[in-house]
Amino acid sequence: MPSKPAGTLYRGREGMWSWVAHRITGVGIFFFLLVHVLDTALVRVSPEAYNEVIGTYKNPIVGLMEVGLVGAILFHAFNGIRLILVDFWAKGPRNQRKLMIGVGVVWVVLFVPFVARHLTHVFGG
Amino acid sequence: MDVKVKILRYNPEVVDEAEWKTYAVTLQPTDRVLDALHKIKWEQDGTLTFRRSCAHGVCGSDAMRINGRNRLACKTLIKDLNPEKEITVEPIKGLPVLKDLVVDMEPFFDAYRSVMPFLVTSGHEPTRERIQSQADRDRFDDTTKCILCAACTTSCPVFWSDGQYFGPQAIVGAHRFIFDSRDEGTEQRLEILNDKEGVWRCRTTFNCTDACPRGIEVTKAIQEVKRALIFRRV
Ligand code: SF4
Ligand code: FES
Numbered sequence: 001m002p003s004k005p006a007g008t009l010y011r012g013r014e015g016m017w018s019w020v021a022h023r024i025t026g027v028g029i030f031f032f033l034l035v036h037v038l039d040t041a042l043v044r045v046s047p048e049a050y051n052e053v054i055g056t057y058k059n060p061i062v063g064l065m066e067v068g069l070v071g072a073i074l075f076h077a078f079n080g081i082r083l084i085l086v087d088f089w090a091k092g093p094r095n096q097r098k099l100m101i102g103v104g105v106v107w108v109v110l111f112v113p114f115v116a117r118h119l120t121h122v123f124g125g
Numbered sequence: 126m127d128v129k130v131k132i133l134r135y136n137p138e139v140v141d142e143a144e145w146k147t148y149a150v151t152l153q154p155t156d157r158v159l160d161a162l163h164k165i166k167w168e169q170d171g172t173l174t175f176r177r178s179c180a181h182g183v184c185g186s187d188a189m190r191i192n193g194r195n196r197l198a199c200k201t202l203i204k205d206l207n208p209e210k211e212i213t214v215e216p217i218k219g220l221p222v223l224k225d226l227v228v229d230m231e232p233f234f235d236a237y238r239s240v241m242p243f244l245v246t247s248g249h250e251p252t253r254e255r256i257q258s259q260a261d262r263d264r265f266d267d268t269t270k271c272i273l274c275a276a277c278t279t280s281c282p283v284f285w286s287d288g289q290y291f292g293p294q295a296i297v298g299a300h301r302f303i304f305d306s307r308d309e310g311t312e313q314r315l316e317i318l319n320d321k322e323g324v325w326r327c328r329t330t331f332n333c334t335d336a337c338p339r340g341i342e343v344t345k346a347i348q349e350v351k352r353a354l355i356f357r358r359v
Contacts, residue, residue: 007133007143007215011193015331015344016282086329086348093345096331 014100022079025072032069063122070118071111078103128152128208130161132173133215135222143222146170147211154204158191158214162198162226175226182338185274189226190215195276195336217279219288233275236291240299240317245310261306268301268346270339277333277343289322293333293343296324300346303359315354324351 010016042050056062082099086092092099128150135143148165159177166173176186180199187198191214192206198214206212220228271294278284278292299318302308318324324347333343353359 007190007218008193008213010190010218010280010332012330012332013335015329015335019282019328019330083329087351093334093342093348096329
């Protein structure tokens with residue numbers, strides 16, 4: 001075996017890249033949920049501690065992270081539906097590319113208005 | 126036309142590491158990548174090692190990664206590859222490289238053998254042929270076309286990171302008998318593929334479907350086996 005894989009990256013199509021994106025967004029959402037469960041659990045410690053921690057989230061950097069979070073969740077959710085259809089709907093595999101386009105369209109339709117509204121909140125005060 | 130072909134060379138008897146070598150060859154646009162490899166081997170460097178037998182897309186010997194995707198060298202025309210740029214040729218991924226473009230196919234064939242790719246029946250052999258309706262025959266028509274080239278299995282990201290996974294081809298091989306009305310080994314094959322290294326490893330990246338030189342809808346075949354397992358109905 002070559003000691004270093006000197007080969008190129010496999011040039012997969014949307015199927016492979018959506019799988020990569022599904023993994024990345026999945027791991028990202030997992031870490032968000034971890035933090036989210038922890039900070040929400042602070043209420044049990046003391047409401048003041050909770051308020052203090054949640055207060056630190058009110059800044060533009062976290063605001064931008066929220067944009068990323070919503071983008072990731074939207075993709076993960078709708079691509080998840082696509083994957084279920086690919087596995088369970090008899091015509092799914094043959095239509096996977098169309099389903100992928102559907103995921104993209106729904107993602108844009110929901111994400112763009114969200115970003116517009118969210119950012120006016122974050123930066124507009 | 127003058128074409129540059131960049132090949133990932135590896136000779137374990139000389140160096141430890143694979144390295145890229147570029148060759149300039151004059152070809153017709155309608156030549157195939159296999160013709161380019163022949164020209165290089167015959168006219169420039171006789172040590173270049175690759176497999177091929179039929180040279181016409183029937184035997185499945187010459188699957189390799191051409192411009193980053195698994196293809197048969199004998200079915201890939203130069204003009205379809207954007208020949209203004211260098212054409213890259215590497216061995217298929219996930220199987221041990223023996224030399225240059227030749228990989229050890231044994232793990233791949235082992236997976237194929239383990240799904241019992243032969244007709245299983247019980248009772249006396251009939252004196253006449255085993256009758257099957259056209260509709261029944263059509264159910265597995267697609268998966269009879271497989272030529273065991275390994276393009277699908279070695280295009281699968283799951284197989285690259287987990288060599289234990291049966292891989293798309295073994296599932297195609299099993300599908301061909303699972304959905305054959307004359308066969309009686311369905312239960313056993315489904316049990317084999319219900320393994321944690323079986324169909325459930327499939328992440329539907331569709332790399333296999335894209336790679337198959339026979340145009341088999343590999344992911345669809347895998348999905349049909351998954352559904353047969355879930356609903357216990359073939
Ligand atoms: S299913 Fe297609 S890609 Fe896979 S081994 Fe058979 S012919 Fe080759
Ligand atoms: S050499 Fe036989 S399939 Fe290409």
